[in-house]
Amino acid sequence: MKALLSTVLLGALTLSGPASAQTVVPEQSEVAFTTRQMGVPVEGRFKRWAAQIRFDPRQPQAAQVDFTIDTASLAFGAAETEAEAAKPGWFHVAKFPQARFVSSSVRSTGAGRFEVLGQLTLKGQAREVRVPVTLAPIAGGLHTASGNFTLRRLEFRIGDGDWNDPSLVADEVLVRLRLVLAGLGPP
Amino acid sequence: MMSANYTRTAIALHWLMAALVLGTFALGLWMADLPNSPLKLRSYNWHKWAGATFLALALLRLAWRWRHPPPPALPMPHWQARLAGGVHHAMYALFFAVPLVGWAYSSSLGYPLVWFGVLPLPDFVPVDRALAKLIKPWHESAAWGLAGLVVLHVAGAVKHQWIDHDGLLRRMAPWLR
Numbered sequence: 001m002k003a004l005l006s007t008v009l010l011g012a013l014t015l016s017g018p019a020s021a022q023t024v025v026p027e028q029s030e031v032a033f034t035t036r037q038m039g040v041p042v043e044g045r046f047k048r049w050a051a052q053i054r055f056d057p058r059q060p061q062a063a064q065v066d067f068t069i070d071t072a073s074l075a076f077g078a079a080e081t082e083a084e085a086a087k088p089g090w091f092h093v094a095k096f097p098q099a100r101f102v103s104s105s106v107r108s109t110g111a112g113r114f115e116v117l118g119q120l121t122l123k124g125q126a127r128e129v130r131v132p133v134t135l136a137p138i139a140g141g142l143h144t145a146s147g148n149f150t151l152r153r154l155e156f157r158i159g160d161g162d163w164n165d166p167s168l169v170a171d172e173v174l175v176r177l178r179l180v181l182a183g184l185g186p187p
Numbered sequence: 188m189m190s191a192n193y194t195r196t197a198i199a200l201h202w203l204m205a206a207l208v209l210g211t212f213a214l215g216l217w218m219a220d221l222p223n224s225p226l227k228l229r230s231y232n233w234h235k236w237a238g239a240t241f242l243a244l245a246l247l248r249l250a251w252r253w254r255h256p257p258p259p260a261l262p263m264p265h266w267q268a269r270l271a272g273g274v275h276h277a278m279y280a281l282f283f284a285v286p287l288v289g290w291a292y293s294s295s296l297g298y299p300l301v302w303f304g305v306l307p308l309p310d311f312v313p314v315d316r317a318l319a320k321l322i323k324p325w326h327e328s329a330a331w332g333l334a335g336l337v338v339l340h341v342a343g344a345v346k347h348q349w350i351d352h353d354g355l356l357r358r359m360a361p362w363l364r
Binding site: 041043076078079081163168169 | 228
């Protein structure tokens with residue numbers, strides 16, 4: 001019944017035409033982050049993820065973003081770091097193979113600027129995150145949506161136990177998103 | 188006889204670098220097989236900070252040596268003078284090669300150098316796993332090479348001090364009798 005209701009509601013939303021779906025060009029997009037280890041910035045990224053985006057810049061409040069990340073696709077410069085990050089103390093990839101972000105609201109904050117609010121579920125911990133996003137047209141009728149935000153790894157129990165000392169591995173992790181979107185249309 | 192000695196600066200740089208090279212080499216040997224742990228992370232960072240400090244001191248020392256040439260060699264057989272000169276040249280080459288290759292190795296693994304966690308140093312190679320695999324043994328062999336040269340260098344000093352009794356070591360260690 002609930003499923004039926006949401007289907008009807010979604011259908012109604014689609015019929016009223018608030019937001020058409022965009023596709024992400026994965027080979028030009030990046031889901032990356034920077035962590036600091038004893039002051040040293042270490043770059044990581046996720047190689048496999050999927051994003052469902054329904055977004056109309058004229059009606060940002062109707063936008064929906066649903067992001068699923070395959071935690072096993074975590075990539076670092078060093079193979080040893082990748083192996084370490086998959087362990088239970090860090091991402092516990094075996095138990096939590098996916099991380100997910102689902103938007104709850106999107107609002108315009110200026111020309112080509114938006115704020116996406118939503119829930120990030122990572123290692124079984126759900127937290128609200130706020131992502132400022134800049135939208136810019138690029139060649140070929142595509143757009144880039146870029147946004148950086150900081151999360152606290154310890155809130156998600158990433159690197160607990162031996163590694164929970166933030167003077168060794170900083171609590172703040174800078175997440176960097178750069179998505180190339182097709183199908184957004186002219187503003 | 189003061190003019191036959193090294194300058195105070197040269198003496199200070201020599202002993203500072205001697206202590207640093209021993210410590211960094213020993214730390215490097217010990218840390219390589221540690222399991223992944225906060226201790227390993229700390230060890231690697233201190234090894235890199237010590238290595239970068241060593242590199243800076245090597246630059247300073249070379250510049251100082253250029254302006255303040257070392258005292259002339261004491262009388263000794265020609266082959267000994269040539270051997271000592273060769274060891275010194277090779278040591279200077281490795282003073283640069285060992286830390287520079289180590290720096291490149293770290294950069295190639297995606298760990299840029301940040302001196303004492305404060306001063307970011309530039310990467311001069313890209314993040315590249317194949318490159319890292321290639322140059323890791325270079326860093327190790329060069330460090331072992333430097334260790335071997337240090338042994339020869341110390342053996343020479345010991346010979347001059349306690350076999351030849353020619354006072355050569357006093358030029359670098361004026362506190363010796």
